[in-house]
Amino acid sequence: MQSVIVEGYLAADPSILSAQGSGAKRASFRLIETTRFRRGDGQPGERTTGFNCVCFNEATAENYIAPFAKKGSRVVVQGHVENVTWTGRDGLTHFDLRLVVRDMRIKTRRDEADAPREQAPEPQFDLDDEIPF
Numbered sequence: 108m109q110s111v112i113v114e115g116y117l118a119a120d121p122s123i124l125s126a127q128g129s130g131a132k133r134a135s136f137r138l139i140e141t142t143r144f145r146r147g148d149g150q151p152g153e154r155t156t157g158f159n160c161v162c163f164n165e166a167t168a169e170n171y172i173a174p175f176a177k178k179g180s181r182v183v184v185q186g187h188v189e190n191v192t193w194t195g196r197d198g199l200t201h202f203d204l205r206l207v208v209r210d211m212r213i214k215t216r217r218d219e220a221d222a223p224r225e226q227a228p229e230p231q232f233d234l235d236d237e238i239p240f
Contacts, residue, residue, distance in 0.1 A: 111206060113158055113182045114214075117142035123173050132171070134168035135161050136176065138184060160210040162186060175213055185210040 121136035138158040146152050162168050169182040176182065195201050 109187055110185065111188055113138060113140055113206065115178045116157070117176060117178055117182060118157065119178050121166055121172050121176050125221050131163075131177065132165045132168045133161060133163050134172040134176075135159075136172075138182065152206075154211070159203060159205045160186075161205055161209065164208075167208075167211065169231045171213075172191040172211065176211075183212045183214060184208050 115138045118137040118139045121134045124133055124135055125131070126133065138160050139155060140158070141153055141155045143151065143153045162172060184206065186206050189205055189207050191203045191205055193201055
């Protein structure tokens with residue numbers, strides 16, 4: 108099975124839905140990811156991709172996503188891609204890809220501040236020493 112990891116921002120507050128019949132909760136949300144690049148002529152460009160995501164884990168949906176995930180939250184999701192088809196009211200068959208979330212992490216400013224930063228190595232020589240040649 109394929110595995111996908113996407114980091115981006117929530118486009119809106121997640122919606123917590125109940126399944127018909129069983130009443131099991133699931134979270135549904137849209138994740139936006141922007142990639143910046145340079146075109147062949149040197150001009151900067153960017154491409155934004157939206158992912159429809161669904162989390163079927165009821166505990167995660169109710170205890171983690173519902174209270175803490177809000178519009179604009181920076182998140183990292185891991186899961187797999189699933190092809191979905193349905194027939195609309197117009198009688199046409201529609202196709203969509205969705206990301207079925209297995210694991211999700213909400214990143215905060217503190218996470219970014221706690222990330223280890225590379226420091227320049229301290230010089231191993233004394234600039235006041237005489238040059239030996």
